[in-house]
Amino acid sequence: MEIMYLMIGLSLFMAIGFVVAFVWSIRSGQQEDLITPAMRILHEDEKTKNL
Template structure:
């Protein structure tokens, strides 16, 4: 039964940590634009003609 108290405490600690990390990422603008980074890989690079 003691392991249950430990596991519940650890899971609550981890859940609170994930919520804090998510709120921080939203407030700092990490979740602003999710489409552009995915499309950037499809764009061709400009050719370097200075060689």
């Protein structure tokens, strides 16, 4: 039964860590523009053809 208390404590600690990392990523602007990086790879071929 003691291992259950340890596992619950560790899982709560990890969950809090994930929430802190998520909030930090939102505040630092990591999640603002998710479309542009995916579309950028489609337009790079046009630049290399001109070389």
